[in-house]
Amino acid sequence: MQKTDVVVIGAGAVGCAIARELSKYCVDVIVVDKNEDVGGDASKSNSAIIHTGYDATPGSLESQLVVAANPMYEQLAKDLDVPFKKVGAILPAMTDEQFEKLPEIKEKAFKNHVYDVEFKTGKELLEMEPNLNPQVKGGLVIPRESIIDPFILVQAYAENAYANGVKFMLNTKVTDIKTENGAIKSVVTTNGEIQTRYVINSAALYCDEIAAMVGKADYKVVARKGEFYILDKNTSCKVDHIVLPIPTKVTKGKLMCPTIHGNMLVGPTAEEQESKIDKSTTYNGLESIATDVRNLVPNVNLKDTITQYSGLxxxxxxxGLHFDMYDDLKGYVNLSGVRSTGLTLSVAMGKYVVQQIIMHGEKLKLKENFIPTRKGIVKFSEQSREEQERLIKENPLYGNVVCRCETITEGEIMDAIHRPLGAKSVDGVKRRVRAGMGRCQGGFCGPKVIEILSRELKVDPKEITKHNQGSNMVVGKTRD
Ligand SMILES: Cc1cc2nc3c(=O)[nH]c(=O)nc-3n(C[C@H](O)[C@H](O)[C@H](O)COP(=O)(O)OP(=O)(O)OC[C@H]3O[C@@H](n4cnc5c(N)ncnc54)[C@H](O)[C@@H]3O)c2cc1C
Incomplete structure (x- = not known):
């Protein structure tokens, strides 16, 4: 049986941020995830916005964590080499009724300690964002709302945690947790049992099932689906800011914003459903996005859609967001209700969880040799001509462009596969270097990526999956 101090369940944004924070201390940590790659579930299908917390419930734990997290991103993005941009959000009022709600929203922002929200006139907003509905009556600007690459953020947390000694067990599902004398004893997984003193439940959609294993499931988790369109980088109508509708009680609403790589993101919906695995997009969902977003940006060109996706x-x-530790179950940390702001608050949650563990009496000793930074994969297309030539001279595979839409070279794909916690699937490559994320969505480079994965991992192409087990893409030869 393996032995550790802490098992973190879930390699999404929250689990990996906690693991990275723990890796600053002299403790053994294992992150366990049922998926074949780090990156989580919700963490790879969201709006990719780093929120300020202006619209959180004042005084809530969510408000506390999101407001604390937002200012950390500038430095975090530098340290971990994560694409991040402070583009700012605008919240335009299109009707008199919406206009009258603005002071209330600004007051809420103030109560959440987000003081830099400002009123703007309709004219000022149209100068900032010319594609806005010309009927705009005025609105609010929230300057620190930002965009990030959510895939790279989680990979970066994980890679940095790994560099600092954290172990990862992927393709490994937690099936039970054993306790003894009111304390955690071990975690049972599909790849064996792990003896541990602490379990951190950051299993998101499945955190109720994990909590039930230790008799602490006093809540249920229901999936609330959000569907999106992604538009081509060359779409005819773009925005520079995150254009948000006036929020409702159920959702922050359907927005339009640039992605960190220059596409336009349009969505999401917010529909509850029984299934925790159905991630299909629907006609009704996509139609409702079209109707709502056209109120904000009338010329949004949904014919330029290159893909659609949904997240749960x-x-x-x-x-509500809950953090729980229990007097009658030593070593168990339960996180639940990490819902619409989990990407943002992940960095603060990492610090919060570790501080709470310390405050509950655990003596954690800081490591002397913690490595605070991580270097990402070189983006060939963003280098100067001289640097590109130098890279090709050093490694000729940088001279072979595999993904033509995004100009991704074989050298970058090799790095994605061979770095620690590297890609094992086609989506793993896509989420690390963007091969297959462009206009043709992998129509051209998909088979080449399978070929490279097969060659480098030394397995038959039939073994290569799109993402998790069972998603194999090649079934056999059409001719010898
Ligand atoms: C539509 C939508 C839009 C959003 N927009 C934003 C946004 O703009 N900004 C923002 O900050 N947040 C946003 N969020 C929220 C954010 O994406 C999530 O809160 C965040 O990614 C949560 O990460 P997580 O680690 O808690 O969960 P996840 O990423 O879901 O990770 C949980 C992990 O637990 C693993 N797991 C579960 N059960 C087991 C088990 N039994 N054994 C082993 N592993 C297990 C899963 O495989 C998964 O990898 C959005 C979410 C959605 C769905």
Missing amino acids: RPNRNPE
């Missing part, structure tokens, strides 16, 4: 928010019932 883990909606806790009863609602």
